[in-house]
Amino acid sequence: MDYDIHTVSLDRIDTSDRTFKITTTIDKSDLTPSIRCVGILQPPVLIEKEKAWCVVCGFRRISASEAMNLKEIPAFVVNARSLEECARMAISDNACQRSLNVVEQARAYALIRRVVNRTEAWVEIAAASGLPVSQAAIERILPVADMPATLQAGLLSGSIALPVALQINRLSDTDALALGNLFAKISAGLNVQRELLETILDISKRDRSTVAELIVNEKIDAILNDSETPIPQQVQKLRMLLKKMRYPSLSQAEKSFEDTLKSLKLNSRLQLQPPRFFEGKTYRANLSFDSCEQLRLLQAELDKLIQHPHFLPD
Template sequence: MDFKRSPVSLDRIDLSDDTFRITTNDDLTELALSISAIGLLQPPTVIVNQDGYIPVCGFRRIAALATLGRENVTVQALPADHPPLDTACLAISDNSSQRPLNVIEQSRAYRLLQDRTLSSDWQRVARSVGLPDSDQARKRIMPVAGMPDPLQRGILEGSIALPVALQISRFDVDSAAVLVSFFRQIHTGLNVQRELLDLMGEIALRDDISISQLLRQSGVSAIMENPSAPTPQKVRQVRQRMKILRYPERSRVEDRYHQALRSLKLDPRVQLLPPKDFEGKSYRLTLTVESRRQLEALQREIEKILKAADLLPE
């Protein structure tokens, strides 16, 4: 590698230039303590530009030195005409060799390679720097680095699953911001996230309202602002509210069914389960018994079900 190692002034290194930044870790506390105690073990790598230097590897090392009040740092400097692809690969490998890259770091790496690699050669280059080399992975991960910062933070903290983040990114800016704030509050799993996002999107489209209006008018905002309710309870209430708004007739049928079932006051050993989402035709009747005598006693419960006009279709 065509390095020139030399001391340079920190103010000549442009830390605002994120061209080659891969890491998402901005915490400098432990690194600064380490440098203060034992010094800088690995010099940062920079590339020469017209006004000084652009960081290639060691963004956090340079920033940590600045917080310690250092004025100079020994760097490995690449010439301005260093091959762009080699520079990009160096930046990526410096990170991927230390730890598995998270999805945002992978996205930054793909974007760095995108304009510096021939389309026919990208898989070989991706493998060489430790990136997934499938087209599917690249197309799925590539957009992440261009998402708004709050959405990226939601992905990093695990409150927004990647498939849901990709869907949110297709909404208008205001709606996406509202959705990001909502999902970062509830911290639920992928399936529930998908369900809620689909319901909200369908209701907003049908009623020609914004996501913000939907959450406010539906009472979801009030549910989320209730300080006394635990998060799982809030999620249940929001799901129920969204289902009622999306499928009002089905919700009315479901309410009538459960009211009729409760009014029978059936023995707990008798369970009548409706079709999932009331979309099928098959009901399941379950009897739990330990003897013939118990089974005979439950015949009266079955008679109650047969006489209940609102419970089962003819």
């Protein structure tokens, strides 16, 4: 690829054309001190389009120059024979500086898909840039490029795991936005994220309401906007609330069981387990003792259960 270095007017550079943009805004390091001190050591790469310049590499350098109110900057003007060559350069320029995050990887895949027709070149460019080349990885990462900004931001911040983001992305834009905003307010692991999403979708389907309508809930808002409560406790409260909404009868049975146990004030050496999902009548009791005296004490605790009027069925 042939290129020449030119002095280019910033107002002729079309930064709104993001055809070749790979970098995400997660990297907010300021380049202005460096440019002010020593200038632009690595000029941006541009190609000509009609009456303006299209950026191939160097969006952040150009943005920093604009922030400094510069009028002109040095730039490599590329005489590209094809968009494929520009794609190779844009991806390599980013990949050689750092490991690409999942959104940048998705943008790189999407760029290759747009400008490369040959399958072998597709794989070659991806491999040369350090991108995963397995079909499974491509199918998992590529959809991220077209996700709403809220989901992409969640992936970058770590508030949304990729498997969960892929599920959310299948929903309507309104529902995806609502869930993206919900997960942005909490910090939970993959399993809890999956649990919350599954429960919300189940309730939405049962009640024939949209996810967005479901999430606009005073009790959910109260939990998420409680600045006095640590995030882990907020997550636990949210899980319990959604479980109660999803299984109201089960939640009521659990509460009744727990309230009764508290009122009985049983010895900690006696542990009682109710039927799974309170379906059935078989309870399990676990006794821990290391003397006859302790066993006699636990017998008295069992008598409390037997004599309770409503705790166990006849």
